[in-house]
Amino acid sequence: MRRKHALAGAATAALALVLSACGGGGGGTPSQPAQSAAGGAAQPAANVALTQVYNPSTKKGGTLKAAHSSDWDSLDPADTYYGYSFNFGRFYWRTLTMYKPGPGPEGNTVVPDLAEGLGQPSPDGKTWTYKLKSGLKFEDGTPITAKDVAYAVARSFDKKTFTHGPSYLNELLDWPKDFKGVYETPDVDYKSAVEATDDTTVVFHLKKPFASMDYVVQMPMTAPVPKDKDTGAKYKEKVVSSGPYKFETNEIGKRFTLVRNDQWDPATDPNRPALPDRIEVQLNVNADDLDNQLISGSVQLDIPGTGMQPAALGKVLPDPALKARTDNPTIPRLWYVSVIPDTKPLDNVNCRKAVMWAADRVANQTAYGGPVAGGEIATNVMPPPIVGQEKFDLYASPENKGDVAKAKEALAACGQPNGFTTNMSFRSDRPREKALAEAMQQALARVGIKLELKGFPASSYFSDYAGNVNYVKENGIGLATHGWGSDWPDGYGFMQAIVDSRTIRDAGNYNLSVKNPEVDKLIDQASAELDAAARAKLWVEVDKKVMEDASILPVVWAKSLLMRGQGVTNLAYNEGQSMYDYVLLGVQ
Amino acid sequence: MVTYIIRRLIGAFAMLIVISMVTFGIFFVVPQWAGATPEALASRYVGRAATPETVALVAERLGFNDPVVVQYGRFVKGLFAGAEYDYGAGVEQCPAPCFGYSFISGQPVWPDLVDRMPVTFSLAIGAAILWVVAGVSVGVLSALRRGSIFDRISMGTALAGVSLPIFFTGMISLVVFSYGLGWTPPGGAWTDFTVNPAQWAYNLLLPWITLAFLFAATYARLTRAGMLETMGEDYIRTARAKGLRENQVVTKHGLRAALTPILTLFGIDFGLLIGGAILTETTYTLPGLGQFAILAIRNQDLPQVMGVVLVAAGFVVVASLVVDLLYAVVDPRVRLS
Numbered sequence: 001m002r003r004k005h006a007l008a009g010a011a012t013a014a015l016a017l018v019l020s021a022c023g024g025g026g027g028g029t030p031s032q033p034a035q036s037a038a039g040g041a042a043q044p045a046a047n048v049a050l051t052q053v054y055n056p057s058t059k060k061g062g063t064l065k066a067a068h069s070s071d072w073d074s075l076d077p078a079d080t081y082y083g084y085s086f087n088f089g090r091f092y093w094r095t096l097t098m099y100k101p102g103p104g105p106e107g108n109t110v111v112p113d114l115a116e117g118l119g120q121p122s123p124d125g126k127t128w129t130y131k132l133k134s135g136l137k138f139e140d141g142t143p144i145t146a147k148d149v150a151y152a153v154a155r156s157f158d159k160k161t162f163t164h165g166p167s168y169l170n171e172l173l174d175w176p177k178d179f180k181g182v183y184e185t186p187d188v189d190y191k192s193a194v195e196a197t198d199d200t201t202v203v204f205h206l207k208k209p210f211a212s213m214d215y216v217v218q219m220p221m222t223a224p225v226p227k228d229k230d231t232g233a234k235y236k237e238k239v240v241s242s243g244p245y246k247f248e249t250n251e252i253g254k255r256f257t258l259v260r261n262d263q264w265d266p267a268t269d270p271n272r273p274a275l276p277d278r279i280e281v282q283l284n285v286n287a288d289d290l291d292n293q294l295i296s297g298s299v300q301l302d303i304p305g306t307g308m309q310p311a312a313l314g315k316v317l318p319d320p321a322l323k324a325r326t327d328n329p330t331i332p333r334l335w336y337v338s339v340i341p342d343t344k345p346l347d348n349v350n351c352r353k354a355v356m357w358a359a360d361r362v363a364n365q366t367a368y369g370g371p372v373a374g375g376e377i378a379t380n381v382m383p384p385p386i387v388g389q390e391k392f393d394l395y396a397s398p399e400n401k402g403d404v405a406k407a408k409e410a411l412a413a414c415g416q417p418n419g420f421t422t423n424m425s426f427r428s429d430r431p432r433e434k435a436l437a438e439a440m441q442q443a444l445a446r447v448g449i450k451l452e453l454k455g456f457p458a459s460s461y462f463s464d465y466a467g468n469v470n471y472v473k474e475n476g477i478g479l480a481t482h483g484w485g486s487d488w489p490d491g492y493g494f495m496q497a498i499v500d501s502r503t504i505r506d507a508g509n510y511n512l513s514v515k516n517p518e519v520d521k522l523i524d525q526a527s528a529e530l531d532a533a534a535r536a537k538l539w540v541e542v543d544k545k546v547m548e549d550a551s552i553l554p555v556v557w558a559k560s561l562l563m564r565g566q567g568v569t570n571l572a573y574n575e576g577q578s579m580y581d582y583v584l585l586g587v588q
Numbered sequence: 589m590v591t592y593i594i595r596r597l598i599g600a601f602a603m604l605i606v607i608s609m610v611t612f613g614i615f616f617v618v619p620q621w622a623g624a625t626p627e628a629l630a631s632r633y634v635g636r637a638a639t640p641e642t643v644a645l646v647a648e649r650l651g652f653n654d655p656v657v658v659q660y661g662r663f664v665k666g667l668f669a670g671a672e673y674d675y676g677a678g679v680e681q682c683p684a685p686c687f688g689y690s691f692i693s694g695q696p697v698w699p700d701l702v703d704r705m706p707v708t709f710s711l712a713i714g715a716a717i718l719w720v721v722a723g724v725s726v727g728v729l730s731a732l733r734r735g736s737i738f739d740r741i742s743m744g745t746a747l748a749g750v751s752l753p754i755f756f757t758g759m760i761s762l763v764v765f766s767y768g769l770g771w772t773p774p775g776g777a778w779t780d781f782t783v784n785p786a787q788w789a790y791n792l793l794l795p796w797i798t799l800a801f802l803f804a805a806t807y808a809r810l811t812r813a814g815m816l817e818t819m820g821e822d823y824i825r826t827a828r829a830k831g832l833r834e835n836q837v838v839t840k841h842g843l844r845a846a847l848t849p850i851l852t853l854f855g856i857d858f859g860l861l862i863g864g865a866i867l868t869e870t871t872y873t874l875p876g877l878g879q880f881a882i883l884a885i886r887n888q889d890l891p892q893v894m895g896v897v898l899v900a901a902g903f904v905v906v907a908s909l910v911v912d913l914l915y916a917v918v919d920p921r922v923r924l925s
């Protein structure tokens with residue numbers, strides 16, 4: 001009998017423990033406002049880091065614990081193409097320019113990093129010159145010269161070795177025809193594309209005028225690489241640092257640690273306070289567990305910076321203490337539906353317009369997670385954080401729920417008064433895209449447009465299905481869910497890859513539906529325009545042209561819910577990075 | 589005995605060849621049925637917005653332009669004779685067994701697999717000890733006290749253990765014991781046994797218990813059923829009539845006979861776990877073969893998939909062989925031929 005009571009008691013205690021943990025928010029105790037070394041204090045409040053530096057501090061020391069739910073494409077500056085990598089990489093590399101650190105719209109502008117000032121364009125916009133600061137050194141103490149920057153740019157050309165990195169400089173610069181990279185053709189002189197005219201001057205020669213060069217050179221292809229330490233595809237195992245930290249350990253796919261680089265001279269670098277002594281990074285951490293660790297404090301920085309997982313949202317949003325630790329920015333990313341003119345009857349612009357009118361924007365937003373976790377209802381292509389963006393709405397409807405009458409008018413004009421049937425693709429392993437496809441199916445059914453939904457795996461979505469020209473044509477894919485984030489926050493950085501028809505090839509396309517020569521012409525005009533204000537206006541024209549063409553149905557301008565780590569100081573959301581500004585961070 | 593082992597090993601080798609061919613076929617032939625070109629395959633392994641030139645170069649580099657048979661032949665040759673890897677700035681020798689290089693990270697597959705084996709071994713061995721001891725003990729006690737409150741509670745708990753998926757029990761255990769009570773380390777904690785044995789055990793405690801909870805449940809139920817059947821046999825009554833003590837009757841005559849199906853199950857379970865405890869390693873972020881497998885599949889990284897599939901299959905085959913050999917030890921009626 002006594003044993004029975006004991007067992008029952010133990011079971012009850014265990015159950016109570018589990019239930020209390022489930023319901024208690026797991027570490028949801030409000031964190032105490034931290035006292036910073038600068039003497040300031042910051043009260044935790046939602047969205048505080050969007051407009052100001054939260055918990056400002058100049059205190060050096062400590063270890064910043066960071067984690068990533070996946071893995072880097074590569075730690076090599078020539079071979080990486082993720083926003084978080086560009087952001088985090090600035091701990092161990094420096095580039096010619098960088099986003100201005102800190103919160104607010106100024107974060108969208110670029111400031112000099114290795115360079116003394118921003119680039120000097122030639123009058124025709126085809127030559128850009130950058131002068132390096134003096135006193136720059138690699139981690140081994142050797143001086144960083146313009147040759148190291150030019151060499152880094154030249155090595156990044158080799159896409160057989162560096163398969164992941166951006167191709168902007170491959171496309172923009174005037175490379176010699178016989179140049180196949182620094183490894184395959186080491187004797188070919190590449191000065192027609194990039195050259196070091198002396199130890200401190202880097203000159204870029206472009207094929208055609210291009211105005212956004214200062215944004216392009218903030219990308220890591222311009223991070224200097226010493227030629228004698230370059231080991232090609234293996235360089236990612238031991239990157240030679242030009243920034244305030246260097247690698248202490250690097251177990252690819254598992255973890256790495258950064259420690260201070262004593263050769264970095266803060267006098268040459270007003271942008272990086274370099275507060276922690278160490279930065280420990282763990283890779284491939286279970287995404288849900290990462291959120292739990294962020295909440296509890298075992299991890300202080302979620303590196304991907306794309307926001308919390310749905311499982312954590314249910315815990316964080318209803319808990320005022322946890323919610324006070326979050327920031328909810330609109331990021332330069334659009335979730336949308338490509339309306340593909342290759343598939344009949346969508347080759348007729350009026351049929352595409354019928355889709356625009358019939359869509360229920362509120363249902364679409366709900367499918368994406370609602371106004372907090374999903375995003376703001378998008379009425380045009382360019383998201384608000386893009387410099388010069390203008391919000392307009394060619395397909396406004398009452399309460400954003402679609403206009404059935406106008407959709408039917410468009411269908412009649414298209415010669416399909418009773419509607420039509422087409423296929424809609426989505427990434428089957430993305431629940432939000434599946435929900436969006438279902439919402440579209442219901443909304444379009446109101447006007448007789450019948451959607452057959454086709455789910456495909458995300459990993460081969462663009463290579464084999466929605467981004468594969470033959471597959472789309474042979475299988476009649478009329479609509480396709482899609483999403484795109486900017487490479488840098490101007491019109492070119494956001495729009496070019498998804499609206500320029502000249503980027504379309506057989507497979508792996510990201511522009512699935514915009515095939516308009518007038519749009520291409522406007523892109524060329526905007527790219528060559530050196531005046532920033534005039535350039536921004538031209539990109540708005542591109543946006544309007546695409547919306548008139550009805551080949552993109554915008555869904556939401558994405559928002560992310562970011563959580564500030566426990567014990568982190570000097571934290572601010574940077575608009576250029578679209579996430580927290582990692583190089584500012586410190587720990588208490 | 590030796591002939592038996594050799595025959596089994598030859599059979600196992602043939603099976604691994606078939607498995608490798610099927611895996612290769614799934615990777616290349618199925619997409620080709622869907623119309624995928626070499627460039628379409630290559631576009632999985634490039635950065636976003638890669639140019640057609642980049643995609644073509646990657647297709648060439650990864651050998652996708654060759655017929656599937658040639659690619660498979662190259663893979664098999666690498667396994668037995670090694671291969672060369674061009675990393676741009678030079679050429680590296682990949683000694684046999686060369687499973688190739690990751691399509692994503694460019695890292696050689698075999699060293700990575702070897703590096704991750706201790707994690708999975710540590711997890712599997714610790715959990716196996718726990719679940720065998722706990723599962724069999726509970727099963728025996730339940731059978732001996734059939735219908736008691738202990739029997740009901742333990743079998744009820746066992747049912748829960750079998751029913752609850754590990755990604756649920758794992759996450760709950762982390763939330764309660766790591767982030768709530770602070771008794772155990774957070775997810776991702778791993779220390780090599782050779783560096784610090786105490787820390788190694790501390791870090792693995794929660795994964796061991798969670799994994800053992802899942803398996804012990806099955807073993808408890810199986811042991812209980814086996815023991816109930818065995819303890820009703822005539823020879824048990826004879827043993828008791830001979831005047832043997834009850835614990836000898838239970839262990840020497842009852843349990844020994846009930847162990848054979850448990851041993852079979854253990855062989856398969858342990859072999860599968862050594863091949864990668866995918867859910868446990870993913871939930872607790874342990875850098876073992878299971879995590880490697882799930883990442884390889886998620887990234888469609890063929891060399892990594894091939895490597896982990898063959899290693900996992902190899903472990904299952906070896907574990908099955910060991911179990912078959914143990915039959916002869918446990919049950920004298922079994923003769924290997």
